[in-house]
Amino acid sequence: MLVYTTQRIVKIPSRLLAITYYIIVFAVILYIGGYALGYSKAYQRRTQLDSVVVTKVKGVIRTDYSDKELAIPNPEFYRRVWDATDAVIHELGSGGFFILTNVIITSNQTRGLCPEDQNVEGAQCTMDKDCIIGRYLKLGNGLMTGKCITSDKNIKVRTCQVDSWCPIEQSRPPLNGITPLLLGTQDFTVLVKNSIEFPEFGVAYQRRNILESATNTYLQKCLYHPKTDPYCPTIRIGDIVNFANENYNNVGLTGAVFSIQINWDCSFDWGKTMKDCLPKYSFSRLLELKNGVESMNNLNPLISK
Numbered sequence: 001m002l003v004y005t006t007q008r009i010v011k012i013p014s015r016l017l018a019i020t021y022y023i024i025v026f027a028v029i030l031y032i033g034g035y036a037l038g039y040s041k042a043y044q045r046r047t048q049l050d051s052v053v054v055t056k057v058k059g060v061i062r063t064d065y066s067d068k069e070l071a072i073p074n075p076e077f078y079r080r081v082w083d084a085t086d087a088v089i090h091e092l093g094s095g096g097f098f099i100l101t102n103v104i105i106t107s108n109q110t111r112g113l114c115p116e117d118q119n120v121e122g123a124q125c126t127m128d129k130d131c132i133i134g135r136y137l138k139l140g141n142g143l144m145t146g147k148c149i150t151s152d153k154n155i156k157v158r159t160c161q162v163d164s165w166c167p168i169e170q171s172r173p174p175l176n177g178i179t180p181l182l183l184g185t186q187d188f189t190v191l192v193k194n195s196i197e198f199p200e201f202g203v204a205y206q207r208r209n210i211l212e213s214a215t216n217t218y219l220q221k222c223l224y225h226p227k228t229d230p231y232c233p234t235i236r237i238g239d240i241v242n243f244a245n246e247n248y249n250n251v252g253l254t255g256a257v258f259s260i261q262i263n264w265d266c267s268f269d270w271g272k273t274m275k276d277c278l279p280k281y282s283f284s285r286l287l288e289l290k291n292g293v294e295s296m297n298n299l300n301p302l303i304s305k
Helices: 015-039 183-187 216-221 237-243 248-254
Strands: 050-058 060-063 080-083 088-090 097-099 110-115 143-150 158-166 189-197 206-208 234-236 258-263 280-285
Touching: 050 088, 050 097, 060 183, 110 143, 183 237, 183 248, 189 237, 189 258, 234 237, 237 248, 237 258, 237 280
Parallel strands: none
Antiparallel strands: 050 189, 060 080, 088 097, 110 158, 143 158, 189 206, 189 234, 258 280
């Protein structure tokens, strides 16, 4: 049997019901169009990117302080030229690098027997039996020989003799510990090369932070600044510290760890391509002061000669 059906429409003369109905319809449209499609872009497919970072630091300075300014034994070792080979250590594979900012030089060290540093916990003694043969102190510089001898820093103090590099490392910083010796490294620059790709989207979705429009002349002259030159890959070391709201003189004395973040938040809506995908740099300090003490000590290595 063939049946024809039609809907029955019932009109209810209620202003409240009508307003409620249109509010619900409007809310649904607003959610789908405004939030789901416009704000959260729920229609998009999201994926993680693969990234490789390579850095290269350049710079050269001269530490030409007077004997009075250095106020330290053997000041002649501190007056010299320092370039990136001397002051920069690159970490292979990570893109990270280490820059010397302060140096303490212990000159003319050779293997031998000498008194332990009197400031090392457990190094001071009154008689030979206080120095156990072969014992190593946690912060010491060598193995005890079993003898208690006069300190080479203070004749009124006796310390255990150790088998070590002698004389023991100096602990007194140059420039009275007020200014880092290599303060000029703040003018060193680092070239950051960052290559990314979206493997889920195919080989066409690859990019690097050095833009296609960058010429060799531009790369040699440009210097990153978030407002005037936000896409220059060359960044001044001192600016990294300043952008992280820190002071180079202060962190140069004790050491610190900083992070360079490169944010790639790319959208390929409405015909956009990888050329519209641009990097955004930010900087932060990873180690903070706790109770006035740097949470990582001995970031600045001692140089022995």
